[in-house]
Amino acid sequence: MTAEEPVPYRDTSLSTDRRVADLLERMTLTEKVAQLTSISPTSISGFNAEGGALIDDGTFDADLAREVFADGVGHVTRIGGGPSLEPERAAEVTEEIQSILVEETRLGIPAVPHEECLSGYMGPDGTTYPQAIGMASTWDPELVEGMTERIREQLLAIGSAHALSPVLDIARDPRWGRTEETFGEDPQLVAEMASAYVRGLQGDEPSEGISATVKHFAGHGLGEGGKNRPTVHVGERELREVHLYPFEVAVREEGVESLMNAYHDIDGVPCAADRELLTEILREEWDFDGTVVSDYFSVIHLITEHGVAETDEEAAIQALSAGIDVELPKIDCYDTLVEAVEEGRISEAVVDTAVRRVLRQKFEKGLFEEHGADPDEAAAAFGPDANREYARRMARESVTLLKNDGTLPLAQSDSVALIGPKADAPTGQLGDYAYAAHYPDEESNRDIVTVRDAFESRLGDAVTYTEGCTTSGPSTDDIDEAVAVASDSDVVVACVGARSALALSGDVDARADQPYLPTSGEGADVTDLSLPGVQNELLEAVHETGTPLVVVVVSGKPHSITWADDHAAAVVHAWLPGEEGGNGILDVLTGDHNPSGRLPISVPKSVGQLPVYYSRRPNSRDERHVYTDSDPLYSFGYGLSYTDFEYGDLELSETDVGPAGTITATVTVRNTGDRAGHEVVQLYVSEEEPSLVRPVQELVGFERIHLEPDESVRVAFDLSVTQLASHDRHLDLVVEPGPFEVRVGRAADAIEAAETVEVVGDRYEVPNTGRSYTTERSVERE
Secondary structure (H helix, E strand, C coil): CCCCCCCCCHCCCCHHHHHHHHHHHHCCHHHHHHHCCEEEEEEEECCCCCCCCEEECCCCCCHHHHHHHCCCCCECCCCCCCCCCCCCHHHHHHHHHHHHHHHHHCCCCCEEEECEEEEECCCCCCCCCCCCCHHHHCCHHHHHHHHHHHHHHHHHCCCCCCCCCCEEECCCCCCCCCHHHHCCCCCCHHHHHHHHHHHHHCCCCHHHHEECCCCCEHHHHEHHHCCCCCCCCHHHHHHHHHHHHHHHHHHHHHCEEEEEEEEEEECCHHHCCCCCHHHHHHHCCCCCCEEEECCCCCCCCHHHHHCCCCCHHHHHHHHHCCCCCCCCCCCCCCHHHHHHHHHHCCCCHHHHHHHHHHHHHHHHCCCCCCCCCCCCCCCHCCCCCCCCCHHHHHHHCEEEEEEECCCCCCCCCCCCEEEEECCCCCHHHCCCCHHHHCCCCCCCCCCCCCCCHHHHHHHHHHEEEEECCCCCCCCCHHHHHHHHHHHCCCCCCCCCCEEECCCCCCCHHHHHHCCEEEEEEHHHHHHHCCCCCCCCHHHHHHHHHCEEEEEECCCCCCCHHHHHHHHEEEEEEEECCCCHHHHHHHHCCCCCCCCCCCCCCECCCCCCCCCCCCCCHHHHHHHCCCCCCCCCEECCCEECCCCCCEEECCCCCCCEECCCCEEEEEEEEEEEECCCCCEEEEEEECCCCCCCCCHHHEEEEEEEEEEECCCCCEEEEEEEEHHHHCCCCCCEEEHHHHHHEEEEEECCCEEEEEEEECCCCEEEEECCCCCCCEEEEEEECC
């Protein structure tokens, strides 16, 4: 090799595997272990570091960085979002960090900077879109993909390469505060929305995109008592068919580049130390070749929460051996791996396996060639108007109309009493992982348009606003003022719901008196699904005036709103609609946008009914409590429009089909009203003679269509019979012969047409790579 020739790992003409092998061969054990660690710029730890911060009040400590990064590092945690740096400054600091790593360390290995972006980049000036549960209510994967393409642009502009999103947990217990972070209760809907999220974020080539991280692997929505992080009780069949399914789709179909473990244990085994999950299923069955990163602090939780390890070293050995490649968000345990290898408690080969994955990501992302960021590009990507129209579109398309007696859409001549604690609450429109909600004391250039802002901007003096009551707490002092305003108006619009955040008061006894207590979001788990505080009393009081009442629920979870369903003129669920939420909500209320949202999760009548998800098994669905049936108040897939749609007969291309075949299900849908609008055509399947107890029906496909008045379309679904597969007594994935009813409808409880297909032949064991996950859809306009 001549002096001018690059060392192999720097030679871009070589394969990634060759470059990884060459670099790994040159590394010391300490340098290898450093690649499995992360550094938080706001809290330094590990490798005998004395502590401190790399970034303090926007100032970067380059000397400390040289000390901390002397042996390299795997990830740098939230350079922009953690210390609240403006985008231009985040780009500058990222450039400085990467320059130190590339130019001043022995091997010049860049870091993977990562950020959070559940509803948009969680840092100053990032555009904030609807929370994930609102995204799911659009039933529009293409819309979500367009959103994450825009998030990708902002993350790349500050030098990030990796994002800790999306959440693929299945939410079937809305007591759980993180329900809002999910795409709902159904594995098929979650899989398709998450796949779109991953596509938009990662792009067509690894070097052009941001590594998506699917989380939390696995079953995180099943916590005992509807709480965050406790033990999960689930059988392997349900775990595979429901909770692992979206992850399998993301890995096998979308090539997701990263995965994050869950906090809890399943039947006594913490997910952070579960080799069966993180290696046998994920890598050996599904062929995942990306990186597994720990959920924040989950390695040390093997000591502090689970008690299965006594020392940092034991925790590190368990996590790495199970399959966690990188410890986030900072070094708590993994620096002990050097000594563990040297003393023979874990093989260096195990370390090498994880290091190869980390290095492969860095090569594939092109970080060795383009590792920094340009402050000018960051400024251009983050202007105050960046992506606002797209955020507004997402907001209005997520709004779901649940009840309407004709009061909506509002007439231009109406005088409106606007009341409720969510009508003028900017951060109250945001999810728990939105920057302004996560860091409420920090500044941003993003203007959050509230419902009040939108009403007063467009309707002016026709609107009279008063809060009426706070989100939580017992005070009814301001209800009388709301009643007076309602009495003098043509219609009341009451914006109610739960506040979403992460921070809770340490004084449990004082929480009942707090006026704006978080009852949604991470760690904000509840035992009551009623509207918090005295919000229902507010609704009842203004209803007594006789003025028509429109209830707008602005919340990240379903609430038990049976009173509103019985008494209000209209009920709307707006979820957590993001920075343009006020405009999006008003677009729907005034009819500028025909409501098109559909529920991604069933709404219970009461907390005691739970569970009410649509795909329960028959004995769960059919049994009832003494005073309450088992039907939800509003079912999965439900949502009204200002127009009407008529379904024709369902036609199947085959009535008999082999177990590896395909059938086409076709239905005609016509807009019979006088307004253009969206309909979401939903395809369900029910196995009629199963050998094991199966769900009453399961979603297998859907198509969102837009129809002008009197327009008709033919919607065709190409359904692979392998989508009807289930796990048998031996947990083999098989298609059983027998009858299956194929159903099409507007909601899980509103089936418009059904036909039966017979799967003929022998029991068919689906090959490991022979499964279809989504129906191909086509729309023909008549």
